[in-house]
Amino acid sequence: MALLDIEGLSVRFQTSSGLFAAVEGVNINVDRGEVWSIVGESGSGKSVSMLATMGLLPWTAQVTADKMAFDGQDLQQLSSRQRRRIVGGEMSMIFQEPMSSLNPCFTVGTQIDEMIKQHLGGSRKERHERALDLLAQVGIPDPARRIKAYPHQLSGGMSQRVMIAMAISCNPRLLIADEPTTALDVTIQAQILELLLRLQEDTGMALILITHDMGVVAETAKHVVVQYAGRQVEKQDVKSLFANPRHPYTEALLSALPERAGDQDRLPTIPGVVPGQHDRPTGCLFNPRCRYATEHCREVEPVAAPDDPARTLCHYPLEDGISPSPAAAARDNPQSSPHREVRP
Amino acid sequence: MSRDAVLSAVNLTRHYQIKGGPFSKPATVKALNEATFELYPGQTLAVVGESGCGKSTLARVLTMIEPPTSGKLTISGHEVSLKEGQRPPAALRREVQIIFQNPYGSLNPRKTVATMLEEPLKLNRKEMSAAERRQAALDMIAKVGLRPEHADRYPHMFSGGQRQRIAIARALMLNPKILVLDEPVSALDLSIQAQVLNLLADLQDEFGLAYVFISHDLSVVRRIADDVIVMYFGQPVETGPAEEVFTTPRHPYTQALFSATPVADPNRRRERVHLKGEPPSPLAPPPGCPFAPRCHLATEACTQADPPLDSVNDRVKVACIHVDQAVAKYARAG
Numbered sequence: 319m320a321l322l323d324i325e326g327l328s329v330r331f332q333t334s335s336g337l338f339a340a341v342e343g344v345n346i347n348v349d350r351g352e353v354w355s356i357v358g359e360s361g362s363g364k365s366v367s368m369l370a371t372m373g374l375l376p377w378t379a380q381v382t383a384d385k386m387a388f389d390g391q392d393l394q395q396l397s398s399r400q401r402r403r404i405v406g407g408e409m410s411m412i413f414q415e416p417m418s419s420l421n422p423c424f425t426v427g428t429q430i431d432e433m434i435k436q437h438l439g440g441s442r443k444e445r446h447e448r449a450l451d452l453l454a455q456v457g458i459p460d461p462a463r464r465i466k467a468y469p470h471q472l473s474g475g476m477s478q479r480v481m482i483a484m485a486i487s488c489n490p491r492l493l494i495a496d497e498p499t500t501a502l503d504v505t506i507q508a509q510i511l512e513l514l515l516r517l518q519e520d521t522g523m524a525l526i527l528i529t530h531d532m533g534v535v536a537e538t539a540k541h542v543v544v545q546y547a548g549r550q551v552e553k554q555d556v557k558s559l560f561a562n563p564r565h566p567y568t569e570a571l572l573s574a575l576p577e578r579a580g581d582q583d584r585l586p587t588i589p590g591v592v593p594g595q596h597d598r599p600t601g602c603l604f605n606p607r608c609r610y611a612t613e614h615c616r617e618v619e620p621v622a623a624p625d626d627p628a629r630t631l632c633h634y635p636l637e638d639g640i641s642p643s644p645a646a647a648a649r650d651n652p653q654s655s656p657h658r659e660v661r662p
Numbered sequence: 663m664s665r666d667a668v669l670s671a672v673n674l675t676r677h678y679q680i681k682g683g684p685f686s687k688p689a690t691v692k693a694l695n696e697a698t699f700e701l702y703p704g705q706t707l708a709v710v711g712e713s714g715c716g717k718s719t720l721a722r723v724l725t726m727i728e729p730p731t732s733g734k735l736t737i738s739g740h741e742v743s744l745k746e747g748q749r750p751p752a753a754l755r756r757e758v759q760i761i762f763q764n765p766y767g768s769l770n771p772r773k774t775v776a777t778m779l780e781e782p783l784k785l786n787r788k789e790m791s792a793a794e795r796r797q798a799a800l801d802m803i804a805k806v807g808l809r810p811e812h813a814d815r816y817p818h819m820f821s822g823g824q825r826q827r828i829a830i831a832r833a834l835m836l837n838p839k840i841l842v843l844d845e846p847v848s849a850l851d852l853s854i855q856a857q858v859l860n861l862l863a864d865l866q867d868e869f870g871l872a873y874v875f876i877s878h879d880l881s882v883v884r885r886i887a888d889d890v891i892v893m894y895f896g897q898p899v900e901t902g903p904a905e906e907v908f909t910t911p912r913h914p915y916t917q918a919l920f921s922a923t924p925v926a927d928p929n930r931r932r933e934r935v936h937l938k939g940e941p942p943s944p945l946a947p948p949p950g951c952p953f954a955p956r957c958h959l960a961t962e963a964c965t966q967a968d969p970p971l972d973s974v975n976d977r978v979k980v981a982c983i984h985v986d987q988a989v990a991k992y993a994r995a996g
Contacts, residue, residue: 476940503712504712504878508921512934533923536927559928575926576882576884577885585856607853
């Protein structure tokens with residue numbers, strides 16, 4: 319049984335112009351000790367789907383799912399009191415901005431202590447020992463001094479270490495890290511990622527890393543979910559994702575990476591922008607930017623084929639880098655195909 | 663050399679004085695120390711380093727927003743000599759333009775695109791008529807890949823990538839020779855980043871622009887730079903042609919920076935050059951080489967004196983007394 323089992327997760331927000339589906343049809347099933355990554359550009363709904371899992375969205379959000387279970391417990395059926403016991407304890411999260419996630423009015427020690435008190439209990443002395451131990455575990459030099467520090471006295475990297483110490487203070491079985499290194503420099507990013515992976519290995523917890531950086535995905539995750547405009551477009555293990563992306567969006571995204579462009583004169587680009595709330599196209603959400611799109615793509619919303627392990631959300635999933643779409647055939651061989659498309 | 667440098671900097675230095683308060687002593691922050699380089703038309707010089715290494719201070723000095731504390735800055739053959747608080751000649755200012763990182767903060771929300779593009783002409787080209795200015799703005803809008811109907815829209819109606827195009831258009835209105843790009847694509851999504859980088863490459867070819875490209879993203883720098891300056895703690899620690907610096911990084915910091923950058927290839931597992939700790943505080947600089955406290959090759963001698971930027975060969979300069987060891991060790995780690 320999977321540790322986190324989510325099927326068909328959707329999050330909708332009531333806005334002045336009607337319901338807006340920020341996330342739709344996300345499936346993720348994380349086993350114990352696995353490292354997953356959710357990757358996507360801004361507005362792809364990667365944070366919202368994990369916040370929904372944690373139950374941290376405001377009441378205006380309508381969260382629905384066919385299945386949303388953590389360790390066999392249905393998260394949708396739990397009372398908020400029961401859910402609070404899981405969130406922060408067995409399932410915890412760290413956020414992008416370490417500087418603004420910590421409370422500036424309390425010392426680091428107090429904030430870690432609060433977590434331990436809430437979930438594990440113990441005497442004041444035991445909790446203090448545990449907090450010192452945690453700070454040492456996340457690689458903070460001189461924990462006895464740092465435990466009395468206020469967040470403004472710490473650098474970005476140190477604050478993120480404190481956040482990690484708080485998140486792992488109750489031995490979680492699942493840690494969700496939402497862009498944990500985006501605000502940090504590369505050398506500090508390398509330290510933090512290494513720390514997260516070491517802790518993951520030592521404790522055997524599962525880790526979900528939300529990121530937009532393909533380099534971070536390649537170096538850390540084993541399994542990857544790719545999201546676009548709130549939809550999960552594909553799900554694969556990391557090696558096959560980079561070798562054989564199934565969705566045209568993933569393929570385009572990978573080839574837009576400067577380091578994969580090779581000696582070409584120009585970088586391959588994806589035309590246009592991610593659709594916002596008001597300009598969502600009909601049919602497949604990616605069709606205005608897709609080089610393989612056909613009339614069918616513009617009219618009919620794709621569903622993942624039931625026998626596709628990657629659950630690619632595309633009418634014409636790529637096979638070994640080749641699209642079966644008639645538009646691709648028409649482009650490669652413009653004379654012979656009757657399906658030639660005139661692209662705007 | 664047959665070509666003339668459009669910009670040259672010799673020992674460019676910028677220090678800031680921090681006033682003492684009731685609980686602190688006055689101090690000097692050495693934000694930029696002895697930067698020396700030359701920039702040629704049609705070339706891109708990349709400045710690489712982490713936050714606080716003086717990249718943006720360099721941008722401010724090059725664009726004459728701030729005068730250097732010492733050192734010599736020459737732009738198109740004219741030496742810029744400024745005293746504190748003095749304004750540079752307008753003719754020189756026109757030659758250097760800057761594009762900032764955040765396209766959300768650098769455009770005036772109350773002006774339309776056309777107004778923003780026409781403003782520099784209004785101030786500097788008094789002989790132009792309103793119709794000519796409008797035409798020049800429309801031409802530039804087309805050049806940066808926007809449509810004519812965008813001219814009368816306001817910044818909030820555009821996406822991040824489009825705003826960066828507007829910022830680029832505005833910078834080019836007075837036909838500058840040098841464009842200082844301060845992290846121009848780091849606020850953009852990957853798919854948009856590629857579009858803007860291509861645009862910058864096209865404009866460089868068309869106008870023969872020289873770019874000073876400030877970035878922390880090494881994969882972008884490797885793609886577009888001709889020359890690289892790696893900075894640490896306000897000082898250049900390694901300079902040279904991009905190709906050579908990327909294939910054989912020689913300074914231990916450059917090596918650490920390169921190996922810390924994640925590579926989008928899951929089959930590649932590398933031995934990292936580990937970097938201990940964090941950059942030092944500019945208020946309490948370590949003795950000797952500023953990188954010594956984090957360096958795996960540091961010896962007693964490193965804490966004695968700050969190593970000067972020395973030539974390794976006729977192209978590359980490195981500020982490290984253990985260059986040979988660093989190169990040998992990096993080659994072994996592969």
